[in-house]
Amino acid sequence: MATIVVHVMPKPEILDPQGKAVGNALPRLGFDGFEAVRQGKRFELTVDGEVTEELLGKAREAAETMLSNPVIEDVVAVEVVA
Amino acid sequence: MARIGVVTFPGTLDDRDAARAVRLAGAESVNLFHADSSLQDVDAVVLPGGFSYGDYLRAGAISRFSPIMERVVDAANGGMPVLGICNGFQVLTEVHLLPGSMIKNDHLHFVCRDQVLRVENNDTAWTNAYEAGAEITIPLKNQDGQYVADEHTLDELEAEGRVAFRYVGVNPNGSRRDIAGVTNARGNVVGLMPHPEHAVEAGFGPDSREAGRGGTDGLGFFTSALNALLASA
Numbered sequence: 001m002a003t004i005v006v007h008v009m010p011k012p013e014i015l016d017p018q019g020k021a022v023g024n025a026l027p028r029l030g031f032d033g034f035e036a037v038r039q040g041k042r043f044e045l046t047v048d049g050e051v052t053e054e055l056l057g058k059a060r061e062a063a064e065t066m067l068s069n070p071v072i073e074d075v076v077a078v079e080v081v082a
Numbered sequence: 083m084a085r086i087g088v089v090t091f092p093g094t095l096d097d098r099d100a101a102r103a104v105r106l107a108g109a110e111s112v113n114l115f116h117a118d119s120s121l122q123d124v125d126a127v128v129l130p131g132g133f134s135y136g137d138y139l140r141a142g143a144i145s146r147f148s149p150i151m152e153r154v155v156d157a158a159n160g161g162m163p164v165l166g167i168c169n170g171f172q173v174l175t176e177v178h179l180l181p182g183s184m185i186k187n188d189h190l191h192f193v194c195r196d197q198v199l200r201v202e203n204n205d206t207a208w209t210n211a212y213e214a215g216a217e218i219t220i221p222l223k224n225q226d227g228q229y230v231a232d233e234h235t236l237d238e239l240e241a242e243g244r245v246a247f248r249y250v251g252v253n254p255n256g257s258r259r260d261i262a263g264v265t266n267a268r269g270n271v272v273g274l275m276p277h278p279e280h281a282v283e284a285g286f287g288p289d290s291r292e293a294g295r296g297g298t299d300g301l302g303f304f305t306s307a308l309n310a311l312l313a314s315a
Binding site for chain 1: 182230232
């Protein structure tokens with residue numbers, strides 16, 4: 001078993017209301033020193049057996065066309081985790 | 083009689099109201115289901131509001147891949163009038179029939195209010211019954227209603243007159259340039275966040291100058307579609 005992990009983040013120029021709310025809450029709980037927070041998504045695609053180049057290619061395509069919306073989000077990484 | 087289809091996805095909320103609006107405008111409403119692969123010879127389609135597939139992944143993102151949407155995209159590209167309301171608008175952006183996208187409201191709260199809009203483009207299949215620049219009041223209710231697109235796309239929309247509706251008085255969700263709804267270049271596909279289908283019958287709409295709950299400003303969307311169908315017949 002192996003896992004392909006896809007990381008998706010809101011585009012830098014898009015305001016991230018959720019991240020902003022989290023960022024505002026941190027100091028209230030005593031977590032000082034953090035300038036800003038941005039919140040993204042992590043997808044884990046589990047594979048039965050080896051991660052082939054073909055499967056990785058499919059995962060990249062899925063990441064760009066379905067798991068993210070290119071209007072508001074960037075795929076920042078597609079990586080294999082054993 | 084014109085036949086207007088209303089699509090129900092799992093999690094759709096406003097299909098009944100949309101169908102009722104279609105009937106009050108004088109058309110026959112046809113129930114379409116997300117798993118259908120036929121549009122049943124309808125003349126126009128409404129994608130109603132709600133939380134299809136629980137807004138999982140992104141609002142409208144999963145609905146985009148349902149069998150009925152393949153037919154809707156084909157029909158829209160062929161010129162059929164298609165209206166997306168709220169979640170339906172989100173589906174239309176996800177399926178790339180309309181530009182831009184919706185993210186969470188800038189203030190993070192769900193908003194529900196009677197909203198004033200200006201009709202910026204009255205030359206579409208869903209707005210031709212209104213005067214240009216008309217101000218209408220219809221309900222707005224959403225959590226992910228902040229319309230966003232890159233500056234280039236926004237400039238293009240403005241230049242081509244494709245901003246169909248703008249929020250007046252207050253921008254309820256932080257939408258870029260107060261945009262409440264947009265149209266495609268051809269004018270047959272329109273999407274907006276507020277809900278015209280909730281303002282079609284006196285006694286059940288927003289408060290109006292004449293009477294409490296008397297507002298029927300949303301009915302024009304549906305009579306517009308009938309006008310468009312007659313004109314193209």
